[in-house]
Amino acid sequence: MENMRLESYDEVAEILRECDNVTILTHKSPDGDCIGAGMGLCLYLRSLGKHANVVNSDGFPDRYDFLIGDYQPEEFEEKFVISVDISDTTLLGDELESYSGKIDLCIDHHGSNRFFAKKSYVDAGASAACLIIFELLEHMGADITLPIATNLYTGLATDTGCFKFQNTTPAAHRAAARMMEMGVDFEHINRKMFDIKSRSRVLCEQKLISDMRFFEDGQIGFMVVTNQVVSDYQIDRSELDAFAQIPLTIEGVRFGYTLKQQEDKPNLFKVSLRTTDADAAAICGEFGGGGHLRASGCTIEGKAREVIAKILEVTRKYL
Amino acid sequence: MENMRLESYDEVAEILRECDNVTILTHKSPDGDCIGAGMGLCLYLRSLGKHANVVNSDGFPDRYDFLIGDYQPEEFEEKFVISVDISDTTLLGDELESYSGKIDLCIDHHGSNRFFAKKSYVDAGASAACLIIFELLEHMGADITLPIATNLYTGLATDTGCFKFQNTTPAAHRAAARMMEMGVDFEHINRKMFDIKSRSRVLCEQKLISDMRFFEDGQIGFMVVTNQVVSDYQIDRSELDAFAQIPLTIEGVRFGYTLKQQEDKPNLFKVSLRTTDADAAAICGEFGGGGHLRASGCTIEGKAREVIAKILEVTRKYL
Numbered sequence: 001m002e003n004m005r006l007e008s009y010d011e012v013a014e015i016l017r018e019c020d021n022v023t024i025l026t027h028k029s030p031d032g033d034c035i036g037a038g039m040g041l042c043l044y045l046r047s048l049g050k051h052a053n054v055v056n057s058d059g060f061p062d063r064y065d066f067l068i069g070d071y072q073p074e075e076f077e078e079k080f081v082i083s084v085d086i087s088d089t090t091l092l093g094d095e096l097e098s099y100s101g102k103i104d105l106c107i108d109h110h111g112s113n114r115f116f117a118k119k120s121y122v123d124a125g126a127s128a129a130c131l132i133i134f135e136l137l138e139h140m141g142a143d144i145t146l147p148i149a150t151n152l153y154t155g156l157a158t159d160t161g162c163f164k165f166q167n168t169t170p171a172a173h174r175a176a177a178r179m180m181e182m183g184v185d186f187e188h189i190n191r192k193m194f195d196i197k198s199r200s201r202v203l204c205e206q207k208l209i210s211d212m213r214f215f216e217d218g219q220i221g222f223m224v225v226t227n228q229v230v231s232d233y234q235i236d237r238s239e240l241d242a243f244a245q246i247p248l249t250i251e252g253v254r255f256g257y258t259l260k261q262q263e264d265k266p267n268l269f270k271v272s273l274r275t276t277d278a279d280a281a282a283i284c285g286e287f288g289g290g291g292h293l294r295a296s297g298c299t300i301e302g303k304a305r306e307v308i309a310k311i312l313e314v315t316r317k318y319l
Numbered sequence: 320m321e322n323m324r325l326e327s328y329d330e331v332a333e334i335l336r337e338c339d340n341v342t343i344l345t346h347k348s349p350d351g352d353c354i355g356a357g358m359g360l361c362l363y364l365r366s367l368g369k370h371a372n373v374v375n376s377d378g379f380p381d382r383y384d385f386l387i388g389d390y391q392p393e394e395f396e397e398k399f400v401i402s403v404d405i406s407d408t409t410l411l412g413d414e415l416e417s418y419s420g421k422i423d424l425c426i427d428h429h430g431s432n433r434f435f436a437k438k439s440y441v442d443a444g445a446s447a448a449c450l451i452i453f454e455l456l457e458h459m460g461a462d463i464t465l466p467i468a469t470n471l472y473t474g475l476a477t478d479t480g481c482f483k484f485q486n487t488t489p490a491a492h493r494a495a496a497r498m499m500e501m502g503v504d505f506e507h508i509n510r511k512m513f514d515i516k517s518r519s520r521v522l523c524e525q526k527l528i529s530d531m532r533f534f535e536d537g538q539i540g541f542m543v544v545t546n547q548v549v550s551d552y553q554i555d556r557s558e559l560d561a562f563a564q565i566p567l568t569i570e571g572v573r574f575g576y577t578l579k580q581q582e583d584k585p586n587l588f589k590v591s592l593r594t595t596d597a598d599a600a601a602i603c604g605e606f607g608g609g610g611h612l613r614a615s616g617c618t619i620e621g622k623a624r625e626v627i628a629k630i631l632e633v634t635r636k637y638l
Contacts (some may be wrong), residue, residue: 163482163495164509170496176482177489177496190483191595195568199528202569206525209518249514250521276510 028093036155057093130155347412355474376412449474
């Protein structure tokens with residue numbers, strides 16, 4: 001049977017009303033959007049008296065503790081599997097790899113979604129997976145509690161760079177207004193997610209920016225996060241995701257690359273690309289990666305200078 | 320005759336419909352909100368065939384060129400004076416000082432407003448002066464052109480730290496949604512206002528953070544911007560306003576002070592205070608300054624270490 005694409009919240013709502021004993025999958029290297037969407041959905045299903053858990057290959061980083069709250073996994077016989085904010089089963093990570101092919105419902109906002117689930121609701125125009133879940137719950141007339149709204153606001157804010165990035169929509173702003181009216185402590189969340197940094201993190205960023213390499217009159221910028229730097233400045237690896245935004249903040253940069261050396265494989269770099277106007281998904285696609293139009297990623301083997309050379313060759317076609 | 324407080328958009332609308340040959344005053348050290356509100360209002364009045372100009376004691380910094388556009392001052396016999404985003408006539412600056420006592424209409428969002436104008440519309444709950452102007456124009460059924468919306472969005476975004484600060488309201492988000500639907504290029508504006516920095520500015524900020532002084536277990540943080548640093552890193556002084564947000568981004572800081580040495584008076588410091596939970600306006604009030612609950616300012620004489628000592632003595636009462 002071919003995998004089905006769902007077109008309306010009604011169809012998704014019907015499935016959510018009928019399912020029980022649900023495992024919710026989030027993507028490896030979890031971020032605010034997948035954790036917020038997973039936890040928000042889980043709390044909602046539990047509020048209906050259903051059993052539900054949220055799982056992740058890498059565990060949830062400490063900085064999201066305020067979203068996890070007093071959540072504890074439940075024991076039950078799994079009958080239904082939902083993935084949130086996952087565009088491809090390769091993003092499940094090692095621990096959850098075995099779920100590949102067994103996902104009943106996928107809820108996602110990536111245009112690059114591969115429709116791997118039995119049923120998929122994908123809205124590439126949605127700013128965040130959390131926005132889809134929020135609108136869906138409203139559509140279902142759900143009682144959206146403060147913990148649910150807090151989770152969903154956090155994902156919406158983090159995926160839009162606090163309503164700054166190109167993927168921000170009027171619907172995102174309007175949802176944020178309604179979430180605020182539910183009592184979400186947006187100031188605390190945004191300070192925690194965007195502003196507050198340890199002194200060592202600030203100094204680490206300083207070092208990385210000082211060492212950045214620029215090409216093509218400064219239009220292409222590379223920041224290389226080596227394991228050495230991470231260890232020298234005692235940076236928690238979960239903080240590294242935020243570094244991807246840095247190269248594009250330097251005046252003149254149109255292609256901002258962050259190369260993150262993998263902890264266990266020093267000859268492998270996780271590459272993040274942020275662009276001002278070029279198609280980031282297309283560029284990363286040339287290396288087998290993907291993502292959004294202005295924010296994408298891929299993985300490339302080699303020493304840092306070799307990876308940079310490979311990327312430069314491709315990027316110059318997009319100048 | 321006592322100065323009048325206006326309570327409704329209807330009352331303000333009637334005044335705007337009747338006035339002509341208008342000078343719009345903005346505050347010294349102009350920011351996105353006063354420029355956006357002033358320009359937005361001016362463009363609207365001109366679109367009705369009225370004469371209007373926007374003036375400022377310090378001129379408009381280059382970084383707001385995209386708001387000024389092809390605006391040119393007009394020649395006319397001034398008949399009406401409006402101030403926007405000004406809480407006190409001391410903020411007019413030297414060039415506009417003579418307008419003190421001659422202001423017909425004040426439109427402002429500062430709780431500390433001194434009602435110096437003949438008529439004042441002050442909404443301390445509004446996130447920005449630009450939000451008041453926007454809602455007012457909508458209320459009047461105005462044709463809000465893209466340049467007007469661009470000005471008003473910019474002020475709304477800059478005064479709320481892009482919807483991050485405590486002063487953000489559901490109304491601010493909903494207005495942003497409507498502005499986006501008018502075609503405002505929010506991504507470009509936010510990149511320009513918040514993200515893009517020259518390399519020298521980034522390095523300057525990192526230097527200032529490295530040199531920060533902390534007291535009371537890191538709850539009180541001071542960043543001192545000396546004329547030497549500004550000159551060493553060739554920072555445009557109009558960029559310095561944004562530095563005030565930095566101290567509060569360091570983990571643990573509840574009182575974030577920025578001391579800006581005055582160019583012409585090395586023994587005078589303009590002090591900005593940002594707080595997480597304390598009353599910033601009350602603290603700055605003790606030094607003859609004021610502002611908002613979480614963002615205020617004052618001016619203190621002395622050498623940097625003396626200014627810090629004076630501030631510490633007062634701040635400890637608010638710990």
